[in-house]
Amino acid sequence: MTTAKADLELVSVTKRYGKTVAVNAVSHHFRPGSYTCLLGPSGCGKSSTLRMIAGHESVSDGSILLGARDISNLPPAKRGTAMMFQNYALFPHLSVTENVAFSLKMKGVDAPTRRKAAGEMLELVDLTPLGDRLPDQLSGGQQQRVALARALITRPQVLLLDEPLSALDPFLRIRMRAELRKLQQELGISFLHVTHGQDEALALADEIVVMNNAVIEQAGPARQVFNAPRTEFVARFMGGHNVLALTEGHFAIRTDAIGLAPATAGKLDAQITAVEYQGTHVSVTARTIGDQDVTALVAERAFFEHPNNPGDRVGLTWEDQDLHHLTT
Numbered sequence: 118m119t120t121a122k123a124d125l126e127l128v129s130v131t132k133r134y135g136k137t138v139a140v141n142a143v144s145h146h147f148r149p150g151s152y153t154c155l156l157g158p159s160g161c162g163k164s165s166t167l168r169m170i171a172g173h174e175s176v177s178d179g180s181i182l183l184g185a186r187d188i189s190n191l192p193p194a195k196r197g198t199a200m201m202f203q204n205y206a207l208f209p210h211l212s213v214t215e216n217v218a219f220s221l222k223m224k225g226v227d228a229p230t231r232r233k234a235a236g237e238m239l240e241l242v243d244l245t246p247l248g249d250r251l252p253d254q255l256s257g258g259q260q261q262r263v264a265l266a267r268a269l270i271t272r273p274q275v276l277l278l279d280e281p282l283s284a285l286d287p288f289l290r291i292r293m294r295a296e297l298r299k300l301q302q303e304l305g306i307s308f309l310h311v312t313h314g315q316d317e318a319l320a321l322a323d324e325i326v327v328m329n330n331a332v333i334e335q336a337g338p339a340r341q342v343f344n345a346p347r348t349e350f351v352a353r354f355m356g357g358h359n360v361l362a363l364t365e366g367h368f369a370i371r372t373d374a375i376g377l378a379p380a381t382a383g384k385l386d387a388q389i390t391a392v393e394y395q396g397t398h399v400s401v402t403a404r405t406i407g408d409q410d411v412t413a414l415v416a417e418r419a420f421f422e423h424p425n426n427p428g429d430r431v432g433l434t435w436e437d438q439d440l441h442h443l444t445t
């Protein structure tokens with residue numbers, strides 16, 4: 118399957134619902150052929166952003182460009198995008214093949230061409246033997262693949278996915294996210310995936326765009342956003358970090374970059390308040406003299422060479438290069 122790669126660009130895009138500003142002058146360039154996760158807490162504006170790109174929601178201000186075209190005011194089917202919904206929105210009375218071929222039928226494509234195209238899509242998502250079933254005769258993971266095939270049959274340049282894994286149980290979610298990633302790499306088109314799960318975004322994305330309060334708080338390659346959060350919000354939301362208030366300002370530092378030393382031998386003195394065994398690591402939380410809670414994630418073997426218990430006084434150590442200055 119060949120589909121042209123195209124740059125997607127948001128230029129100062131705003132969405133207002135009455136007095137609520139759901140998306141506030143957001144600008145971003147999505148690299149062609151990349152997997153991007155739009156990540157943020159409930160209500161931050163990520164679904165509104167996705168729906169404006171899909172054309173299911175009008176743009177209050179600004180423009181959306183795909184390739185060289187301004188698609189801001191085009192109907193959804195004319196944009197070069199396709200959307201896969203959270204609940205899959207399959208037609209219960211249509212077979213798997215008919216569901217997948219539905220948009221071609223709407224376009225007036227003849228039946229043999231539709232069947233052939235639907236067959237190719239079912240092959241792509243490994244569902245060839247199930248074409249005659251009805252949606253309620255499928256597992257959750259299979260329904261999701263039908264929804265994917267149905268979105269991809271329009272040969273979009275950008276596939277938009279709104280919380281595509283949230284209806285699946287945790288085990289299947291992890292399996293399906295690997296399949297999504299593989300599919301995106303095979304097709305080479307851009308996937309833009311809305312999620313509120315940090316793990317999901319880290320596992321899938323080439324680029325993570327973190328939204329908060331209707332704006333982009335930070336965007337960049339997954340490792341960069343995780344390792345070098347720029348704001349306290351991103352550090353806390355991505356997890357795996359402490360936010361330290363030091364005399365020079367606020368800093369983020371990964372929990373696995375904090376070491377435990379004997380009392381007074383570290384950079385900050387603290388008393389251990391909790392020890393949690395996590396298998397490969399042990400999570401040790403300590404409270405500093407200034408009442409900051411700091412978590413040290415210690416490799417299991419290292420911890421049990423010098424085990425600590427709640428109540429122990431320790432010194433917290435780190436390398437200054439692991440501190441990331443936070444702007445707010």
Ligand SMILES: Nc1ncnc2c1ncn2[C@@H]1O[C@H](COP(=O)(O)OP(=O)(O)OP(=O)(O)O)[C@@H](O)[C@H]1O
Nearest residue numbers: 134137139157158159160161162163164165166313
């Ligand atoms: N149709 C609507 N009418 C009025 N307000 C809306 C509408 N849709 C969304 N909003 C508001 O806009 C803001 C952003 O909503 P949006 O659905 O984009 O957020 P989200 O980050 O996708 O959240 P969630 O993860 O809960 O879906 C919220 O304050 C929400 O209440």
